[in-house]
Amino acid sequence: MQSDDFFHQYPFFYGLMVLLMLLNACAPQPPRTSPGHINTSQIPPPKNDIPPLIQQKPFVPPPTKSKALLETYTVVVDNVPVDKLLFALARDADLDIDIHQDISGTITLNAINQTLPQLMARIAKQVDLRYQIDGTHLTISPDRPYVRLYTVDYVNLSRKSRSEVIVATQIISDLSKVGGSGGGSQGENNSTTEITNESNNQFWKTLEDNLKAILASDSTRDTGNKQAQVIMNPESGVITVRATHKQHGQIQHFLDKVIASVQRQVLIEATIAEVRLSDQYQAGIDWQRISGDFSYTQSMMRGNVGGAFYSFGYNNPNSRFGNVSANVRLLEQFGSVKVLSSPKVMVLNNQTAILKVVDNLVYFTTVVEINETETRTREIYTTKINTVPVGLVLSVTPQISQNDVVMLNIRPTISRVIDFKEDPNPALALADTVNRIPEIQVREIESILKINNGDIAVIGGLMEDVIDQKKKGVPVLSQLPLIGDLFSYRDDNYAKTELVIFLRPVVVKEASLSGDLQDYRVYLPNPSQPSPVAPTGLNDF
Numbered sequence: 001m002q003s004d005d006f007f008h009q010y011p012f013f014y015g016l017m018v019l020l021m022l023l024n025a026c027a028p029q030p031p032r033t034s035p036g037h038i039n040t041s042q043i044p045p046p047k048n049d050i051p052p053l054i055q056q057k058p059f060v061p062p063p064t065k066s067k068a069l070l071e072t073y074t075v076v077v078d079n080v081p082v083d084k085l086l087f088a089l090a091r092d093a094d095l096d097i098d099i100h101q102d103i104s105g106t107i108t109l110n111a112i113n114q115t116l117p118q119l120m121a122r123i124a125k126q127v128d129l130r131y132q133i134d135g136t137h138l139t140i141s142p143d144r145p146y147v148r149l150y151t152v153d154y155v156n157l158s159r160k161s162r163s164e165v166i167v168a169t170q171i172i173s174d175l176s177k178v179g180g181s182g183g184g185s186q187g188e189n190n191s192t193t194e195i196t197n198e199s200n201n202q203f204w205k206t207l208e209d210n211l212k213a214i215l216a217s218d219s220t221r222d223t224g225n226k227q228a229q230v231i232m233n234p235e236s237g238v239i240t241v242r243a244t245h246k247q248h249g250q251i252q253h254f255l256d257k258v259i260a261s262v263q264r265q266v267l268i269e270a271t272i273a274e275v276r277l278s279d280q281y282q283a284g285i286d287w288q289r290i291s292g293d294f295s296y297t298q299s300m301m302r303g304n305v306g307g308a309f310y311s312f313g314y315n316n317p318n319s320r321f322g323n324v325s326a327n328v329r330l331l332e333q334f335g336s337v338k339v340l341s342s343p344k345v346m347v348l349n350n351q352t353a354i355l356k357v358v359d360n361l362v363y364f365t366t367v368v369e370i371n372e373t374e375t376r377t378r379e380i381y382t383t384k385i386n387t388v389p390v391g392l393v394l395s396v397t398p399q400i401s402q403n404d405v406v407m408l409n410i411r412p413t414i415s416r417v418i419d420f421k422e423d424p425n426p427a428l429a430l431a432d433t434v435n436r437i438p439e440i441q442v443r444e445i446e447s448i449l450k451i452n453n454g455d456i457a458v459i460g461g462l463m464e465d466v467i468d469q470k471k472k473g474v475p476v477l478s479q480l481p482l483i484g485d486l487f488s489y490r491d492d493n494y495a496k497t498e499l500v501i502f503l504r505p506v507v508v509k510e511a512s513l514s515g516d517l518q519d520y521r522v523y524l525p526n527p528s529q530p531s532p533v534a535p536t537g538l539n540d541f
Contacts, residue, residue: 070115079106082127089119090138099140103129130245143244145229150241150255152207154262156234159201161352163395163411165446168192195446197409199352199397203262204234210258214250215243264349264400265511271342271502272392272414273328276466278335282496284463285334331500340414341392346508349400358391361417363437368427379427388440390415398505404453406505413444414499443499453507462499 073092077085082105090097093116105127111119120131128143169191211230231240241251275285331337347353362385369380397409423435443462451457473488508516 070117072113072115073111073119074113075109075111075119078108080108081105082107082123082129085109085123086138086140089116093138095133095136095138097138097140100142102142103127103140124245128244128246143246145242145244145247147240147242148248150239150251152237152239152255152259154203154237154259156204156237158203158205159199159351161197161199161201161397163197163446165195165411165444166192167194197397197446199350201351204232207239207258208232210254211239211241211251214254215241215247261400262349265346265508266349266398266400266406267344267346267506267508267517268353268396268398268408269342269344269502269504269506270394270412271328272340272412273331273500273502274338274340275331275334275498275500276336276338277496277498281334284498285331285460285500287458287460328502343392343394345394345396346511347396347398349398352395352397355394356389356392358389358393358415360387361390361438362387364435365437366423366425366428366435368425381427388415388438390417390438390440400507404507406451406453406507408449408451408503408505409447410449410503411444411446412501413442415440415442417441445501449503451503451505453505455504457503459501459503460498464497464499466495466497468493468495 071093073089075085075089083099083103085107086097086099086103107123107126109119109122109126111122114122117133120133123129124131124143130141130143132139132141208230215229229242233239241248243251277284328337328339341357343355343357345353345355365384365386367382367384369382371378371380391414393413393415395411399407401407417438418441419439420436421439423437425435428435443464445459445462447459449457473484478484478488506516510516513521
């Protein structure tokens with residue numbers, strides 16, 4: 001009764017309950033699943049558990065076993081027979097000893113806390129003996145000659161180089177005597193400067209002579225006995241020497257010095273630039289204006305003509321050896337800069353290298369021979385082909401010291417064609433033929449420089465006046481004879497240029513991309529990148 005009174009009292013709740021029951025009856029039923037749906041009992045369990053993440057531990061090399069310290073001895077003796085001293089040392093060192101019967105002499109020695117090899121080396125300097133320690137056995141024998149093989153890694157090559165620089169002027173004139181009888185005399189004025197450089201590099205021949213000089217004794221020099229003590233085999237790089245133990249020590253020391261010297265090499269970077277000077281720098285480049293990271297050194301007086309030598313030390317924390325391109329950019333404040341060539345050459349110590357980038361210009365010379373007979377005159381024409389190199393030729397010979405100071409004998413030659421001249425041979429004029437011969441301008445420097453490793457040397461002061469002749473006019477009309485100049489005008493530009501040569505030697509001790517040549521890795525192809533695919537559809541020949 002109370003519930004009925006509740007619904008009569010609150011009819012809103014009664015209608016809401018009826019509405020919810022109707023909505024529940026109209027709701028769609030969920031789909032029935034199959035009996036085997038998501039049956040975990042039918043799924044086989046994994047065979048193995050998921051392995052844990054692999055964490056790579058830093059590699060720690062095993063500790064190296066420290067070498068056992070050799071036992072030291074203190075020996076103080078005065079005029080003691082050598083055999084007794086050796087027996088005492090062998091007894092204290094707990095070694096078996098064999099001494100040859102020819103070992104004799106006395107020893108005076110004061111050695112404190114020295115090892116057995118050190119003591120034996122000092123004893124061998126006083127008495128001619130040779131020792132050998134084999135485990136627990138010490139063998140003493142006379143220091144007689146024995147054979148030992150040495151290996152020298154050097155190319156089997158003999159080189160000769162020769163260069164000449166000749167500057168000659170000759171003036172010949174006819175002079176008449178003043179107040180004379182009408183006769184004439186010929187005057188001549190000559191000026192010649194010649195520099196000749198010769199290099200004769202015979203490594204194996206020189207090495208053989210030096211080794212024989214080390215092994216030669218006073219008796220062999222006096223008697224002239226040429227016993228075969230040194231046998232050279234340049235093809236395999238093996239030297240066989242028969243000498244005493246002391247002499248072998250001298251030979252080993254000598255070979256170590258020679259091999260270390262001849263295997264030094266240097267990378268020489270040269271940049272040849274031509275500066276077209278602006279109007280305010282017609283006297284040449286003002287090297288005093290170049291400052292900043294450069295330390296400036298001038299080694300001789302400089303004028304408008306002639307050559308001058310400058311040296312720069314470039315301090316750049318981002319580069320080990322400086323930057324030549326930075327020097328070229330600094331020259332742009334004096335005018336427009338044109339780089340003519342930038343060669344790089346690597347050469348061994350005291351060897352001559354030549355870099356040649358030229359065009360062989362061909363021209364012809366004609367020789368006319370006239371044979372006259374009673375009935376006729378016969379002309380024979382002979383043409384000869386000539387070539388002249390035009391471009392850059394760079395020859396350099398370095399000497400590298402132990403302190404990486406490089407002394408260079410360098411000769412850069414730059415040549416170019418400035419004009420063509422016609423051959424004035426009368427026979428060519430009669431045949432209505434013109435033979436044009438090139439006129440070559442040569443700019444050349446031959447000098448010996450001393451530069452520190454990585455420093456930049458500058459050779460400048462080679463100035464030249466340049467005239468650019470241009471003719472402009474009305475097409476066709478300006479080409480007419482006689483009246484063509486009325487329809488054209490000339491535009492001639494006068495300028496002054498200065499040739500500057502930058503040189504930077506870099507001593508290379510490890511010639512590999514992971515060593516001293518790692519700065520040049522960027523110029524090589526990357527092997528990790530795929531090579532370009534060749535286009536298809538082409539015939540293979």
